[in-house]
Amino acid sequence: MKGDEHVIRAVNAAEVAPTTYAWEIRADGLRVKAGRRMAVDGVDLSLGAGVHGLLGPNGAGKTTLIRALATVLRPAGGELELLGASVGGRTEQRRLRRQIGYLPQDFGFYKRFTVREFIEYMAWLKEVSKKDIPAAVQRAIERIGLADRADDRMKTLSGGMIRRAGIAQAIVNDPQILLLDEPTAGLDPAQRLRFRELLRELGSDTCVVVSTHLVEDVAVACTDVMLMGEGKLVFRGTPAELEAAGGAGDAGDSPIERGYTALLARQQPDRGSW
Amino acid sequence: MVIRTELRRSAAPWAAVLIVGIAAVLLFAFSGPWWKGGGAWNREWTGLARWERNTLVLLWPFAVGVGALQGLRDHRSGMAELLTTTPRPRWRRTAQTAGAMAIAMAVGYLVIFAIGAVQVAGNASYFHWGWTPVLLVGMLSLIGAAWLGMGIACLVPSVLTPPLLAVGALAVAMVTRISPDGGSSLSGSVPDRIAWLSPVQDGPDEAFTSVTGSMNLAQGLWFLAIAVTGFLLLAATRVATKLLAVVPMLVGAAVALPLLPATAAQVQEVDQGAVALVCAEGTPRVCVTNVHKEFLETLVQPAREALALLAKVPGAPTSVEEATTGQPLYGRRPVVPGVVQIDFDDFDLASGERTTTDPDRLRRYLVAGVGTPTCYGRMEMDENYMSLRAASAVSAAALTGELKPLSGSSSAYFRNELETLARPAWESFRVLPAAEQIARLSAMRVAAETCRGGTLEILTNGVAR
Amino acid sequence: MRWFVLYARSRGVPLALAAILLSTTAFWALATLDGAPDQALSVLVLVAGTAFAAAGLAGQDVALDRIAAIRWPPRRAAHVLAIAVVVGSALLFLQNWGDPLSPAGVVLRDTFGLTGLTALGAALCGGQYAWTFPIGWFAFSLGVPMDTEVLSQVAGWLWQPPGTPAATAAALVLGIGGTLVYAACGNRR
Numbered sequence: 001m002k003g004d005e006h007v008i009r010a011v012n013a014a015e016v017a018p019t020t021y022a023w024e025i026r027a028d029g030l031r032v033k034a035g036r037r038m039a040v041d042g043v044d045l046s047l048g049a050g051v052h053g054l055l056g057p058n059g060a061g062k063t064t065l066i067r068a069l070a071t072v073l074r075p076a077g078g079e080l081e082l083l084g085a086s087v088g089g090r091t092e093q094r095r096l097r098r099q100i101g102y103l104p105q106d107f108g109f110y111k112r113f114t115v116r117e118f119i120e121y122m123a124w125l126k127e128v129s130k131k132d133i134p135a136a137v138q139r140a141i142e143r144i145g146l147a148d149r150a151d152d153r154m155k156t157l158s159g160g161m162i163r164r165a166g167i168a169q170a171i172v173n174d175p176q177i178l179l180l181d182e183p184t185a186g187l188d189p190a191q192r193l194r195f196r197e198l199l200r201e202l203g204s205d206t207c208v209v210v211s212t213h214l215v216e217d218v219a220v221a222c223t224d225v226m227l228m229g230e231g232k233l234v235f236r237g238t239p240a241e242l243e244a245a246g247g248a249g250d251a252g253d254s255p256i257e258r259g260y261t262a263l264l265a266r267q268q269p270d271r272g273s274w
Numbered sequence: 275m276v277i278r279t280e281l282r283r284s285a286a287p288w289a290a291v292l293i294v295g296i297a298a299v300l301l302f303a304f305s306g307p308w309w310k311g312g313g314a315w316n317r318e319w320t321g322l323a324r325w326e327r328n329t330l331v332l333l334w335p336f337a338v339g340v341g342a343l344q345g346l347r348d349h350r351s352g353m354a355e356l357l358t359t360t361p362r363p364r365w366r367r368t369a370q371t372a373g374a375m376a377i378a379m380a381v382g383y384l385v386i387f388a389i390g391a392v393q394v395a396g397n398a399s400y401f402h403w404g405w406t407p408v409l410l411v412g413m414l415s416l417i418g419a420a421w422l423g424m425g426i427a428c429l430v431p432s433v434l435t436p437p438l439l440a441v442g443a444l445a446v447a448m449v450t451r452i453s454p455d456g457g458s459s460l461s462g463s464v465p466d467r468i469a470w471l472s473p474v475q476d477g478p479d480e481a482f483t484s485v486t487g488s489m490n491l492a493q494g495l496w497f498l499a500i501a502v503t504g505f506l507l508l509a510a511t512r513v514a515t516k517l518l519a520v521v522p523m524l525v526g527a528a529v530a531l532p533l534l535p536a537t538a539a540q541v542q543e544v545d546q547g548a549v550a551l552v553c554a555e556g557t558p559r560v561c562v563t564n565v566h567k568e569f570l571e572t573l574v575q576p577a578r579e580a581l582a583l584l585a586k587v588p589g590a591p592t593s594v595e596e597a598t599t600g601q602p603l604y605g606r607r608p609v610v611p612g613v614v615q616i617d618f619d620d621f622d623l624a625s626g627e628r629t630t631t632d633p634d635r636l637r638r639y640l641v642a643g644v645g646t647p648t649c650y651g652r653m654e655m656d657e658n659y660m661s662l663r664a665a666s667a668v669s670a671a672a673l674t675g676e677l678k679p680l681s682g683s684s685s686a687y688f689r690n691e692l693e694t695l696a697r698p699a700w701e702s703f704r705v706l707p708a709a710e711q712i713a714r715l716s717a718m719r720v721a722a723e724t725c726r727g728g729t730l731e732i733l734t735n736g737v738a739r
Numbered sequence: 740m741r742w743f744v745l746y747a748r749s750r751g752v753p754l755a756l757a758a759i760l761l762s763t764t765a766f767w768a769l770a771t772l773d774g775a776p777d778q779a780l781s782v783l784v785l786v787a788g789t790a791f792a793a794a795g796l797a798g799q800d801v802a803l804d805r806i807a808a809i810r811w812p813p814r815r816a817a818h819v820l821a822i823a824v825v826v827g828s829a830l831l832f833l834q835n836w837g838d839p840l841s842p843a844g845v846v847l848r849d850t851f852g853l854t855g856l857t858a859l860g861a862a863l864c865g866g867q868y869a870w871t872f873p874i875g876w877f878a879f880s881l882g883v884p885m886d887t888e889v890l891s892q893v894a895g896w897l898w899q900p901p902g903t904p905a906a907t908a909a910a911l912v913l914g915i916g917g918t919l920v921y922a923a924c925g926n927r928r
Contacts, residue, residue, distance in 0.1 A: 070359045097361035108352025124276050125360035125367060135275070169356075260368040296878075304882040332878045339871070433751065434758055437790040441762070441783070444878065448779055467837035 003237040009107040010040060012018035021084025023048050024177050025069060026027065029078035032061075032068040040229035042078065051203035053218035053239075054211040054226035062211040063105050065228070066181050070102040070207065075082035083176055098127050105182055105211075107166040113157035113163050115146055122169040137176070143198060145191070167195070178208045184217055190273055196221040219256045219258035227260065229267045276370045285344040286378035289337075289420075297334060298327040298389065300667060311619040313478035316393035318565060320484050320545065323405035325477030326386055327412045334473050337379060338414035339440030341423025344375060345508065349431035365509035368428075372421055378571055379416040383409075397570035402547055406733035407490040411497065415473035416498035419443065425507025429516060447474050467534045470541070471496055471527070472737045479621060480600030481565045482549045483542040492533035499526020526673045527609045550596040566596060566618060569629065573616070576633040580614070580640035582638055585672040587715045591645040596718030604651040610669070614645040634678075641673045642666040642680055643729075644719035658727050664695035667720060671700050672715055672733075699734045710736070750795040750818075752901050753765040756825065758791040763829040768898030771837040774782035779881075782849060783915035786877045788826030795822075796858060797926040799868025804925065816922040823854040824913075852896060854909030855917025862920045865927040 025047040032040040040063040056062050059131070067073045068080065071093060080087045080094055101190060109118055119137045127134050141150050144164045149157065157165060163186045184192050192214075199221040202208050212218060217224055219239045227235035227242070235242065239256060246258030280286065282344065299317060301308060308315040308325040315325035348354060357367070387409060427435045449473030470489070499522045504520035535541050548565040554574040558581045562570045577594040584590040597615040599607050607615070618629040622639055630636065645665040650659055663680065671677035675701045679692050703711065718732045741921070747753065759812060766784035796818065798804040804811070826848035841849075853873045862874030883895035892905035899906035 071372075072355055072358055094361045094363075097359060100359065102356065102359045103354045106352055106355070108354070108356065109281065110347065110351050110353065113279065117279045117283065121276055121279060122356075122360070125357070125362045127361050130275070299879070300882055304884070306882065333879070335874075335878070339874075340860055343868075432754070433794040434754060434791060437787075437874070438758060438762075439789060440870070440874055441787040444874065445766070445780070445783055445787075448783070450879075720906065 001010075013202060021081070022046070024083055025209070027078065027080040028080075030065075030068065030075055030080050031077035032073050032214050033076045034061075034062050034064040034073075038076065039231055040068065043228075043231075043233050045223075045226075045233070047207050047209065048206055049203065049207050050223040051199050051208045051221055053210055053222035053225045054228065055215060055218060055225060056234075057214075057264065059230040060228040061226055063181055066102075066179050066209065066211055067104075069177070070100060070104075070179050070202075071097060099176040100256065101126075101170035101173060101178040102137050103166045103170040103180045103183055106204070107162065109154050109162065109165065111153065113154050114151050115141065115154060115157070115168075116150045118165065119172050123172045126173040128173050136172050136174070140168040143171065145167040147196060151207070151255055155270055159193060160188055163187060174206075176206060178206050179203060180208065180210045182211055184212060192217065215260055216254065219254075229264055232267075234267045235263045275345055277373055279556060280370050280374035281377060284347070284374050285340055286374040287539075289340045289344075289375070290378040290382040290385075291334065292340070292458075293333055293416075294385045294389075296332050297326070297382075297386040298438045300329050300332060301325075301386075301390075301654040305628060308477055308603055311479045311624070312481035312566070313483075313600075315390055315477060316397060316409075318398050318400065318403065318481045318548075319391075319394055319405045320408070320548070321477055321481060322387065322390040322394050322595050323408040323412075324475060324485065326383070326390065327408060327473065327475040328384065328477050330412060330415060331414060331474045332444075333383075334419050334447050335440050335443035337419035338406065338423040338443040341375060341424075341425075341504075342427040342436035342439045343373065344420075345424035345427025346431055346433075346435065347371075364511050368505075368508045368597050372424060372508060375420045375424065380413050383413045386517070398565075399503035400548060400565040402545075402708060404484050404545060404547070407494070408485050408488070410431055411490050411494045412473065414494060415497040415591055416500065418497040418504060421501050421504030421508065423504070424505040425519070427507045428508050447472065447541065448475065466538060467531055470534050471530065473497065478542070478600075482545060482563065482600070483599055484545040484548075486535060486540055486543045488533055489541055491534055492530040495533070496530040499523050499530075502526075516554065551598075559595075561594070562616075564599055569618065570632045572633075576636040577614075577616075577640060578636045579633075579727055583637075583641050584614070584645050585718060586643050587600060587672070587712060588717060590718060594640060597647075602651045603653045605654075606651065606725070614640050615647055616640065622701055638670045638674060638678060638680060642670040643671050643722045644673075644715055646719055646722040649722070649725040660691055660695060661730040662722070664699060664720070666698045666732055667692060667696040668703055668733050670731070671696075672703060695730065699730055725727055740797075749799055750797075752795050752808045755791050755795050756768045758824060759788045760829055760838065762787045763833060767769035767830065767837075767840065770840050776799065778841070778898065781845075784830055784855055785826060785849050786873045786897075788829065789822060789850070789857045789873045790827065792822040792854075793857045793861060793869035794866050796869055796921065801926055801928050811925060812922040815879075815925060816918050817853055819858045819918045819921055822855065822857070823850050826850050826854070842901045845899075848901070848907055849897055849915040853913075855910075855914035857914065857917070859913070859917035860920035861926050862917075862924045863927060 006009050023046040025045055027043055027045040030040060030043045030045070031038055031096065037113070041061075043065065054062050054065070064073065068075055069082065071087060083099055084098055085092045087096070088095070112122075113121065114135060118139055122134055123133045123136055135139060141147050146161065146164055146168060149161060154162070154165065163183065167180065167183055170180060184195060196217060199208060199210065203223060209221065210217070222239060225237060225239055225242050226233055235245070242259040242263070243255040245260065246252065246255060246260070246262040248258075250258040250262040252258035252261050290540070306326060308328065311316065313321040313324070315322050330561045343401065348357065423436075423439055450469045471493070473493070475485070487714065503519050504524040506522065507516060509520060510516040548563060549560040550564045552564050552570060553559055553561040554570055558578060560570070560574045560577040562573060573594070581592060581594060585592070591612050591614045593611070593612065594614045594616060597607055597617045601617055601620065616639070618624060623629050649662065667677065667680050670680065677692070679698060703714070706714070714733055714736055718729050718734075721729050722725070723731055728736065763784055766780055770780045775901050806867070825847055830846055832838065834840060847866065856872045856876060857869050860869030880895045883891050883898075885891070885895065885898065889905050892899055892903055893909045895908035896906035
């Protein structure tokens, strides 16, 4: 990739140190509340490096799960371990958060900042060391293809560009865990192709969790798919396994869509057509 | 790096510009008391620092309002969720915004001071550092106001918060402003000490006083406490910390209130460096205060001529000194035996902003009333006022040989005074024998010095009614 | 009625209304307890009322408001006039007790002019910032000399005694002008 040819990234000690954990994300009977509702109700996970697609209908608990992984919400029960550390401890949490990149579903930003200033600001908040910030910001902006708009104000960007700026801020600290909640919403087809490529690239050494409604993104870019329904994990497997779950009789225009509807229908037989 | 971004992209830059703009409009577009007398904002360093505090009546509410608008940014941008997932502690992040805001407030306030300083540097001959606490306390009060606005808006992120805070701050600033004699519009209904917690102070009308140290110290602590409370509100992540944020403000008030002066008279003190007398070489003695020493050269020649004229009258003063207090609103300043006191802000010498340098007018002023001061305070006038002024004009004419108005003002009012009262008296006086003239002037001097009245009759008839 | 309630809720009217009534009462109580009514407070109370109502002039989403099929201009004008009625009548009502803060003529003139000014602010800068207009003019007019110059009377229209032609004209121009501009253009995009 173009950016990597001339930007050489400093590798810090934490990155080269041998890992002491088996999985970047490990959850055991995880329960998380969204308001009063138990939106995630007993999820077991063990995710390592790779791109993990998170699928499911509206209200299945995808966003709540991602928010818990992003340390926004505290688990109401069960166990959640990120990078080998149990979520909850104060000092641990700060160290942990340096290694997390997060794109929320409702991505807010300071309108008057330029793209570069905004990403710099986020890099600073993620405690990227001061001397690395300019290079890290430039790399993130180039990876996401916003280099030509880097010095424009955030408020002048179109919806898709804002989404890309959101992805750029999520990857600026080279996170070990990258959580993207509907990153492809608003991206044009060409950008989505580019984004899938980026996902595959990131997945080689990072644990990426992507929540999406676009099943074809999952089929192409993900190494592994999780399907959520009503707060529980309904299915976990490769995209090929998801395709295999569907038969000709299931609703959908592609094999993977048929697999998706088939699995959900099996879990919730009485669910309506929406 | 982040603070640079905040300085450019937050409300800070235009807040600084507006602070300068508002203060400049207030100071330049309107002719207020800040243009008048020796304490004017463009004349002396203390006057500048103190009159700048007067602009806080608008700047302070503005700072609260603009802080509140800035404080709403996190809420409006919808970044709250993303910000909670970042490792850097909240106080480190909010410190950047608060720092940018504080820089803007300080720079805005200093630019106004600099605009005044350019004028003062050309006018003032007495330089000292006594004004710095007044300036710093004013600056601190602006920073505190902005931080408090930011903190409260963070606590209650509603679109109504900025207008509510701005209106409240404006009402508080308007009713608590401190006048130079220490009172405020709240006097009577609220203890003075509480009103003295206000940042807004009216400036002085003379150049001889400064704000007392205890007043500056107490106010400085109080505004520091406000700033700390504002910052804690801004930086707090937990409800308990937010509740605890009021503690600094309460402590600040508890410490500041006993430190504040007990009586209105203790709000300002005589600036000894300013009132020290500087005298011309030789005799007779002609002295001005240190703060007006640049005027000595202009004064010494006409003053000695005036003393030579006065010497004809037995008992007349034999030296000239500048008065070291402003003309009081009511009553007269104490008479110093043997001394003609000159007040450069007297409206006979300074009808506009500037004291006259015309030797003839200076001489006339000094010999008027045979060197006695007026009996009337600035706010006083009764039926005898005009006859006293006419008598002064006639006595000045008797010594200089020519009847001329005392005031430089050419208003019909003063011409009338001269023509209807002084002219006939002068016509009858000038034909008297020289010995009788001197006797009447001497009698008139005694009457004027004791404020007994009837001075004009003494000149025209030889005796008071 | 239902439309009215929904509209009021979407514009944050209940909270603004509470703020207006509370501040009017507070200022009135302060002025009444203080003995001689302070003229500055009697004007500031109206400034505060219109400033608190300003946020309601902005909708949740300008684009969504604009594409609505209903005719906005008369409704927007009605909103502005409703602010004037509420702010003015709140003070006039309270004035029945104790010394009046200011004559009814002044209350009517100032309220109308201030509301128009606020509406103008919403059209130019958006409802979020419209409150700065009445407060700004009020603050500015604190320094305007009280003399008989027409310019001072126009700049200080808030403070003039009832029946001053220049002040009444200034209030009418601001009131009618602001209402018309806001009715025609709506909140700033």
